[in-house]
Amino acid sequence: MSDLLWQKDGVRVDAQIMAFLAGSDVLLDRELLPYDIEASKAHAEGLGRIGLLSAQETADLLRELDVLAADVADGRFVLDDRYEDGHSAIEARLTERLGDTGRKIHTGRSRNDQVLVASRLWLKNRLQQVHAICRDIAAVCLARADSDPALPMPGYTHLQRAMVSSTAMWQAGYAEAFIDNALRARQALDWIDANPLGTAAGYGVSLPLDREHTTQALGFARVQLNPIYAQLSRGKFEIAAIDALGAAMLDLRRLAWDLSLFTTGEFGFVGLPAEYTTGSSLMPNKRNPDVVELLRASYAPVAAARSEIEHLLSLPSGYHRDLQYSKGSLIHAFGHGLAALALVPPLLARMEWRADKMRAAIDDGMYATDRAIELAGQGLPFREAYKQAAEQPLPQHGADPEASLAARVSPGAAAALGLEMLKSRLSDL
Incomplete structure (x- = not known):
């Protein structure tokens, strides 16, 4: 591991303790590193605007940060256990290339506001993806409700046959659900769209940082002004984002439940695309709706992530190392949730209704x-x-x-x- 940013002379670094402290941060920070680099560029520009960096130093830092971003994107630079985390990797790379100029990048900031701004930018991107996929799901449902024949099908309450319904009504119902889910994602994005960069370790710094510039440069809607609140918002904003994702996953769970029932031999209302099913390792007669079943289960890791972060927030004000564990929960929730949602539009577009089976079930x-x-x-x-x-x-x-x-x-x-x-x-x- 490279030199630690916080290393003091005469203090021995214990490898076992360091492994515990670092945890899986290096792997998780691979997700956040492009956003950390983007925020570092804005920070360097801000330091230049208040005279702490010369025009040449600013230009050198921006150039090397661009090179690093390209190397990360192309796989030429991979964050690994040479570094404590993504923040130290950025500073080590800049110092290697620029010497003392590279060491100036951390002036006026802390790893606390670094992780806040990188994770905030990452969250904005992921909520934009949730918004887009929910719109796609709604669009597919509306297109089929509009263009397909409105086939009669049983409507159920308590899993008992209740009233005559139609495939168009079923599809329109999920269309409206995912329109609301897209709206929920956009509202969550609007709520968390605040720039924490410049709040440092939670108490500000003795520099006239140009926070309006970094806010505009990073595409935030507003400054998150108070440094103490910036720390208080960590976890709180993540939960708001997970709640927006969770709303979509709850509807996905119910949609998957419907399809799980409708594809059984007892119902037989729906035929799935072949690639959304798998065979049995023992029974030659079986095609199992495994994808649908895993879509049905996909709310669980999202809910678990929310619960884990909520439990971490039993803390007083200020930064606490406990919050490191929120990073893995957040990344896992959105990684799993987005992967599940992305499978839904083609599934809904290509599944087949079986009119004869549905009509026969109407008594x-x-x-x-x-x-x-x-x-x-x-x-x-x-x-x-x-x-x-x-x-x-x-x-x-x-x-x-x-x-x-x-x-x-x-x-x-x-x-x-x-x-x-x-x-x-x-x-x-």
Whole structure:
């Protein structure tokens, strides 16, 4: 490991203790390193603007940071256990290339605001990805609801057959869910879009740092002003971002549950693309919906990450090393969640509805609510209509699922899906 940024003369570094302190930081910081480099460029520019770096020193630092960013992107520089973390790797590289000029990069900042700003930039990027994928899922659902035949299918409550529904209504329901999830991601992004760079170790520094410049250079909407609050927000902002991801994962879990049921032999409503299934190692007759089942399970690591970070925040104000453990939880949650969500648009676009199976599952009892509403519309008190429909469930149109769907005219129901309204909401995102 290279020289430690905080090393003091005469203090022995114990390898076992250092391994515990570093943990998996070097591996995790590979995710954050491009953002740490980006923030270092803004910081160098800021130091130049207040006269702590000469124009030449600033230009040299910016050039070498660009070279390092390119080397990281191309795989020529890989963060490894030569370094304590990504921050020390950046400073070591700049010092190797520029000598004392490289050592000036840390003036007026701390590893505390370095990790805050790098993780904040990383989070903004990941929330933008959540927003984009949720929009994609909603768009696929709306396209199929609009263009496919609106096939009758059973609607369920308590996993019991309840009323006649349609594939278009099912797809429109998930479209609206993921429109809301995209909105939730955008709102979380707006909330955390604050620049902590320049708050140092949580108490500011004796320099007139140009924080407005770094805020604009890094694309933040505002300065996170108070250094103490910058530290208080660590974990809090991460939880807000995970909550936005979690909202999408909750809907994904329910969608995957639907598909898990609909693909069983007992239902048979849906056929999955072949690559979304796997075979059994023992039973030659089996094709298993393993991808759907793992999509169903994918909320778990996101929820676990939220819980772990929440438990870490049982702390007083100021920075505490406990917060190091929030990094792994956050990166794992978004890595897993985004990978799962990315599989959904092609799955929904290519799955096949089996009209004959769905129609065969619609029994006479599923028209009873239509009959009760029909009788109430003729002036019968609803409770009397309810009793009569329980005994004679078929409405005037008989056991006709298309007629049942056509009569469902309340806004959002099968005959009034409001797809144009949903498309407008989606386009506004």
